[in-house]
Amino acid sequence: MQSALIVGKKICSSLLLRNWVRPLSAASDKLTNVEVNDKTGFAKLTMNRPPVNGLNLDLLRDLHQSIQDIEKNKCRGLILTSASNTIFSAGLDIMEMYKPDQERLKQFWTALQDVWLALYGSAVPTAAAINGHSPAGGCLLAASCEYRVMLPKYTIGLNETQLGIVAPKWFMSTFRNVLPRRIAEQALTQGKMFTSDEALKIGLVDELAATKEEALLKCEKFFASFAKTDPIARYLTKKQLRHNDIKELLDEKVQDVENFVLFVNQPSVQKGLGLYLESLKKKAK
Numbered sequence: 001m002q003s004a005l006i007v008g009k010k011i012c013s014s015l016l017l018r019n020w021v022r023p024l025s026a027a028s029d030k031l032t033n034v035e036v037n038d039k040t041g042f043a044k045l046t047m048n049r050p051p052v053n054g055l056n057l058d059l060l061r062d063l064h065q066s067i068q069d070i071e072k073n074k075c076r077g078l079i080l081t082s083a084s085n086t087i088f089s090a091g092l093d094i095m096e097m098y099k100p101d102q103e104r105l106k107q108f109w110t111a112l113q114d115v116w117l118a119l120y121g122s123a124v125p126t127a128a129a130i131n132g133h134s135p136a137g138g139c140l141l142a143a144s145c146e147y148r149v150m151l152p153k154y155t156i157g158l159n160e161t162q163l164g165i166v167a168p169k170w171f172m173s174t175f176r177n178v179l180p181r182r183i184a185e186q187a188l189t190q191g192k193m194f195t196s197d198e199a200l201k202i203g204l205v206d207e208l209a210a211t212k213e214e215a216l217l218k219c220e221k222f223f224a225s226f227a228k229t230d231p232i233a234r235y236l237t238k239k240q241l242r243h244n245d246i247k248e249l250l251d252e253k254v255q256d257v258e259n260f261v262l263f264v265n266q267p268s269v270q271k272g273l274g275l276y277l278e279s280l281k282k283k284a285k
């Protein structure tokens with residue numbers, strides 16, 4: 001596992017602390033980084049897979065482990081953000097889906113399901129400090145949180161239909177949890193990418209912030225709004241509201257992997273992914 005965890009002693013008992021401290025790998029190897037603020041108990045979970053935080057199998061597994069660690073150690077809030085200055089996450093790493101190894105493809109989708117189940121269903125309050133572009137899988141992660149603060153002049157959305165891909169049901173449920181149904185339907189069918197201002201207007205994000213630091217503070221302010229609520233009552237309320245979405249995936253988890261594998265292996269989908277990758281690379285030149 002490649003994530004590094006930095007945790008304050010005030011939050012965790014020494015036993016927990018021992019569990020939390022995993023060997024630190026060389027800085028260049030870290031895919032996620034968790035820092036816990038001693039005083040507040042808020043954890044900052046930073047994705048760090050340059051250049052664009054493409055969600056590959058390793059990053060997904062790392063994210064899952066970090067979310068579980070934060071959960072186990074009873075942090076009082078989880079802020080998801082990015083180490084990049086311009087990209088929150090470019091979504092799924094298309095290389096995982098293009099000409100894939102079949103076993104890895106299954107593991108990849110299962111890892112994405114696990115991250116979503118952990119984040120969407122987290123007992124810990126969650127927020128995203130969206131400090132860069134956030135298409136597709138990046139948007140899914142942000143929308144799975146309970147609160148979103150975005151920096152100006154970036155884009156966010158589930159653009160799958162523009163790529164000739166059908167977003168799975170649980171991507172759509174996540175959007176529907178945040179947006180009014182009609183707006184969610186239009187956004188999903190159009191595969192629309194929203195600017196930060198547009199995202200604020202439709203409620204896809206809750207606030208804008210001029211800097212990452214300000215975004216983090218606004219996320220912390222959101223967590224502070226729960227100061228007078230009972231954490232268990234808070235969690236059970238969230239759990240009930242999200243229960244059907246989570247149950248739907250849990251009931252169909254294996255079938256969902258099979259659907260994904262079948263879909264990705266279609267020659268037309270492979271061709272589309274290849275062309276899309278090429279267009280991204282040409283753009284980079």
Ligand SMILES: CCCCCCCC/C=C\C/C=C/C(=O)SCCNC(=O)CCNC(=O)[C@H](O)C(C)(C)COP(=O)(O)OP(=O)(O)OC[C@H]1O[C@@H](n2cnc3c(N)ncnc32)[C@H](O)[C@@H]1OP(=O)(O)O
Nearest residue numbers: 054090091092093094133135136137259260263280281284
């Ligand atoms: C019937 C039901 C069946 C169910 C089946 C379900 C199927 C559903 C399957 C999947 C759902 C899909 C979810 C996704 O997340 S797909 C990914 C979507 N992501 C995107 O479309 C974003 C693409 N990227 C961009 O738009 C831009 O890169 C950017 C805005 C994020 C950043 O722009 P910029 O800073 O200008 O960087 P570059 O474009 O120059 O990129 C740098 C570098 O990174 C490569 N790259 C970018 N994005 C990806 C990616 N998503 N995957 C892999 N590689 C990526 C890019 O090619 C450059 O590479 P280089 O030339 O080698 O440096």
